[in-house]
Amino acid sequence: MRRDGFLKRLATTHIPVALVVLLAIGPFAWMILTSLTPSDAIVARGVSFSPAGWAPDNYVRLLAHTDFLGNMGHSLIVALGTVALGLVVSVTAAYAFSRFRFFGRRVLMLQFLLVNMFPVVLLILPLFTLMRRLGLLDTHLALIIANATVAIPFAVWMLTSYVGAIPKSLDEAAMIDGCSRLSALRRVVLPLALPGIISTGIYIFITSWNEYLYALTLGGRHVRTVTVAIQTLIGEYQIEWGLLAAGGVVGALPVTILFLLVQRRLVGGLTQGAVKG
Amino acid sequence: MSSIDDVMALEAPRPRRRRRFRRSGLLPYALLTPAVVVVLVIVFAPMVEALVTSFYDYVLFRPNAAKFVGFGNFATLFDDPVFWTSLWQTALWIGLTVPLQMGLGLVAALLLNREFAWRGLARALVIIPWALPSVVIALMWRWIYDPNIGILNDLLLRLDIVRASIPWLADPDVALYAVIATLTWQGFPFFAVMILAGLQGIPKSQYEAAAIDGASAWRQFRHITLPGIAPILATAGLLRTIWVANSIDVIFVMTGGGPGYSTYTLPLFAFVKARQNLDFGYGSAIAVTFTVILGAIVAVCIARTMREVER
Numbered sequence: 001m002r003r004d005g006f007l008k009r010l011a012t013t014h015i016p017v018a019l020v021v022l023l024a025i026g027p028f029a030w031m032i033l034t035s036l037t038p039s040d041a042i043v044a045r046g047v048s049f050s051p052a053g054w055a056p057d058n059y060v061r062l063l064a065h066t067d068f069l070g071n072m073g074h075s076l077i078v079a080l081g082t083v084a085l086g087l088v089v090s091v092t093a094a095y096a097f098s099r100f101r102f103f104g105r106r107v108l109m110l111q112f113l114l115v116n117m118f119p120v121v122l123l124i125l126p127l128f129t130l131m132r133r134l135g136l137l138d139t140h141l142a143l144i145i146a147n148a149t150v151a152i153p154f155a156v157w158m159l160t161s162y163v164g165a166i167p168k169s170l171d172e173a174a175m176i177d178g179c180s181r182l183s184a185l186r187r188v189v190l191p192l193a194l195p196g197i198i199s200t201g202i203y204i205f206i207t208s209w210n211e212y213l214y215a216l217t218l219g220g221r222h223v224r225t226v227t228v229a230i231q232t233l234i235g236e237y238q239i240e241w242g243l244l245a246a247g248g249v250v251g252a253l254p255v256t257i258l259f260l261l262v263q264r265r266l267v268g269g270l271t272q273g274a275v276k277g
Numbered sequence: 278m279s280s281i282d283d284v285m286a287l288e289a290p291r292p293r294r295r296r297r298f299r300r301s302g303l304l305p306y307a308l309l310t311p312a313v314v315v316v317l318v319i320v321f322a323p324m325v326e327a328l329v330t331s332f333y334d335y336v337l338f339r340p341n342a343a344k345f346v347g348f349g350n351f352a353t354l355f356d357d358p359v360f361w362t363s364l365w366q367t368a369l370w371i372g373l374t375v376p377l378q379m380g381l382g383l384v385a386a387l388l389l390n391r392e393f394a395w396r397g398l399a400r401a402l403v404i405i406p407w408a409l410p411s412v413v414i415a416l417m418w419r420w421i422y423d424p425n426i427g428i429l430n431d432l433l434l435r436l437d438i439v440r441a442s443i444p445w446l447a448d449p450d451v452a453l454y455a456v457i458a459t460l461t462w463q464g465f466p467f468f469a470v471m472i473l474a475g476l477q478g479i480p481k482s483q484y485e486a487a488a489i490d491g492a493s494a495w496r497q498f499r500h501i502t503l504p505g506i507a508p509i510l511a512t513a514g515l516l517r518t519i520w521v522a523n524s525i526d527v528i529f530v531m532t533g534g535g536p537g538y539s540t541y542t543l544p545l546f547a548f549v550k551a552r553q554n555l556d557f558g559y560g561s562a563i564a565v566t567f568t569v570i571l572g573a574i575v576a577v578c579i580a581r582t583m584r585e586v587e588r
Contacts (some may be wrong), residue, residue: 001309017399020385024403030428031417046426084317093312093569100305101551108309111405115320117575121544122564126323126330129337149320156312181304186564211409212526217552231530242422254449256459260401260410 028252035059035245044154051102062233070227070245075251076139078215078225079208081144086151091197093160094187109160117152123149124217124237131218138220143209146214151204158203162196163187199262206255226251301316320420331562337555350562359538359546360563366453367522367542367567373454374521377461382468387502389469400473407466415530416458420447449539456528456540462515463527465566470511475506479509522571545569 010032030047037047046248048054096102097109127146128137136142170192171184179187190197212227219228230247233240316318330349335343354360356508406414421429422445430442445455479501487497525545532540534549543568551560 001299006391009393012390013393017388017391017393020388021399022401023462024385025405025423027410027414027421027462028405030421031413034420042426046431047428089311089315092308096305096308102302102305105305108313112312112316117318117572118324119544119564119571120322121523121525121547121569122561122568123320124548125557125561125564126326127319127332127556129326130323132451145319147313152312152316153320173525206408210412212410212412213529230410230412230416239423241423244416245420248416250387252409252413255410256408259404263401267524276521 031245035249039242057244061247071226077140077256078143079205082147083204084209085148086155087134090155093156094163097160098164112153112156140221142218146210158200162193166192166216199265202262209255306575331565334581335558363543363546364536365543367391370542373457374460379468381465385469386421411526415527449536453540475509479505510569
């Protein structure tokens with residue numbers, strides 16, 4: 001009887017779940033295997049499944065013969081800059097949306113929602129001419145500004161839902177104790193919203209790190225982020241899949257780990273916003 | 278005197294409250310100013326510029342030759358067969374990708390909502406595609422689709438499903454579907470995660486009551502689960518429609534729109550026009566047209582959801 005139960009669970013739960021998990025991680029796992037197999041071995045014998053065929057060749061080449069670490073540095077500057085700009089302007093906006101009822105509130109909230117909808121391609125052309133006019137092409141600032149077009153509306157939306165979840169009675173209590181509105185924001189709301197702010201910041205970091213089209217269009221020889229650099233790893237005469245895979249793994253790993261760390265809280269914020277919105 | 282004091286004391290809170298009200302009347306605007314100003318400068322101003330540019334014949338390397346052509350770009354666009362190809366492919370692209378993502382996400386969510394020992398691990402692993410950079414995903418799938426030594430052809434040949442290897446991204450009849458498969462893979466974890474959150478919000482007691490009444494698993498799904506997650510499906514579906522419609526990085530890296538025009542979507546068409554021909558006037562006209570179409574679709578969706586909510 002118990003055996004039957006186990007077999008049934010195996011067939012209805014464990015195996016289907018394993019298949020879904022395999023589907024989700026299979027391609028990336030395949031890329032990790034590819035990156036561990038030396039390039040000439042890939043062409044001759046295919047990707048190696050056993051550790052015997054593995055060697056760090058591709059990673060050595062990636063780190064020693066390309067400027068991949070430099071590219072990661074650029075990505076880091078751009079991503080951190082976007083996080084800073086995005087959070088600073090969004091925190092107060094989120095507080096205003098969640099704590100006050102004022103004329104134009106709905107219109108302004110709708111505006112931040114609509115901004116999310118604008119196609120990148122509609123913004124990328126005027127942003128390019130704008131940056132060119134300002135002489136900002138190929139600078140970190142250009143990429144930070146471009147990424148902020150996505151990050152700010154997103155952060156306002158997320159933070160409004162996080163701050164909205166903090167009971168109003170807490171800032172009222174602080175104000176009765178003599179805090180002004182702003183010091184209530186700083187001393188009561190901000191510390192309580194900190195986990196939400198951090199996960200919003202991490203999500204902005206991830207999307208800026210992963211961003212490609214702006215980096216390709218507004219960046220250049222001086223500021224080349226990881227996503228653009230990975231593409232240049234394609235060899236001149238034939239595609240160097242091993243090297244490319246190593247670049248993909250190194251470029252994606254930091255944000256994948258970050259994402260796994262914050263996913264649960266992030267999902268909470270996203271779905272809350274969705275349910276209320 | 279004392280009575281006047283009493284009256285004053287009674288009256289006193291009033292002006293104070295009014296003053297506070299007036300202060301808080303301006304405060305929210307002050308708090309919003311930075312975000313609104315930045316968004317106006319970096320989103321709305323460029324958008325207006327794109328709109329203006331779409332009425333000009335503006336090629337980037339001839340900036341002084343820019344001239345106003347009215348709806349000239351749009352007239353050219355509607356005569357351009359590539360526009361109609363791209364429009365049809367954009368419809369296919371959205372119409373296939375979003376339902377596929379939703380279906381796969383729903384299956385994943387239902388499975389991950391069961392109780393088993395390694396549930397936490399499975400939930401974490403399933404969202405990995407969501408976290409990966411689009412470029413990495415695009416290159417990874419190019420590698421999987423590689424006609425000579427790609428794993429997909431290798432598997433299909435070994436399993437005797439196909440006779441000869443398929444040039445997934447080089448065959449104009451297949452390429453669009455190959456890219457759609459990639460995007461489905463990239464996007465299904467988003468649905469899985471959103472739906473999972475919805476499933477957890479459905480009270481267990483409803484299922485218990487249904488089971489007592491003898492409802493089959495299918496009927497439980499049909500009458501408890503689906504209505505329970507319907508609002509999330511609607512919201513997530515709308516968000517994803519917008520996202521999928523706008524998403525061009527994966528196509529751009531996988532095929533660049535090729536072979537021929539077989540994987541062009543409207544935003545990709547605009548991007549390629551502007552990037553390769555530096556024809557910003559025409560590119561902007563395409564982008565504006567696309568935005569108007571997308572905006573109309575979204576408006577219809579929202580209006581319909583609103584009506585259903587009212588009902």
